[in-house]
Amino acid sequence: MTDPTERAHLRDAQGFSPPVHRFAAAPGLADVVRRHWLPVWSLPPGQSTVQRVLQYPVCLIVVAPDYARLVGPTTGLSTQELAGEGWAAGVMLQPAAGALLLDGPVLPDTATDLAALKTIDGPTLVAKVRAAMAPAPSDPDRQALAILALETELEYLVPVDQEGLFVNAVVEYVEGDPQVRRVGQICDKFAISERSLQRLAARRIGLSPKWLIQRRRLHEASERLREAGSVDLARVAADLGYADQAHFGRDWRRVTGLTPGEFAAEPPPT
DSSP, X not given: OBXXXXXXXXXXXXXXXXXXXXXXXXXXXXTTEEEEEEEEEEOOTTOEEEEEEOOOSSOEEEEOSSOEEXXXXXXXXXXXXXXXXXXXXXXXXXXXXXXXXXXSOOXXXXXXXXXXXXXXXXXXXXXXXXXXXXXXXXXXXXXXXXXXXXXXXXXXXXXXXXXHHHHHHHHHHHHHXXXXXSHHHHHXXXXXXXXXHHHHHHHHTSSOHHHHXXXXXXXXXXXXXXXXXXXXXHHXXXXXXXXXXXXXXXXXXXXXXXXXXXXXXXXXXX
16 A cells, blocks of 8 residues: 555655655564555656654664665664655664664664674575566565565564563553653553663664654654644643643754744645
């Protein structure tokens, strides 16, 4: 399916996004893979677009015609300039999976060539994905072959270790409940000390528990700021649990480089 409503994907400043095909993970890989995403684009000569994404607290596998990487969580705004014709086959992993593929702690804002990983056969995987996608990247059958190659390579990660399942549950709780606004709520929910939670998050996802809460707030904000008509910024800030509009504005601008008002004034998605 093609999903035009992904709240983490802010599109470019003109509201444009190329078609992004998103597919659910195979049921047996649900603890390892969140979903697959395959953007395909064809832009006129001389035209380009800078796509903006507020990434989730997970690692990504991205295979494109000219690179193949395991990308760590991006703490700020992830941007990617697209031009000409192209495609990418991506896997959004579950929080537990990054450390398993890296065979060590996850480091945010980093990228590792798939060929350098010792936990998978990167070169063979990349060759299979490119062979599947290159002839006709918009063809659903070719996309299905690429997804199959990716999932087959990741099957060895299941069953996921208990710590991995725990960190998956923590992230799911924070992302799924807008009433989670303090780290202490996470600690109470999972009967874990704040120090232990911080160490776990640093080790498995390379981020702090506080970051998880802030990023979910910004994802919620991206939806609210795109609502039709005039946006009440003070109401948005209050609904997201900020002390006042100024605190919300600073958080949003620090990550996106824009004020909430500037972002809300951008053209709607096209």
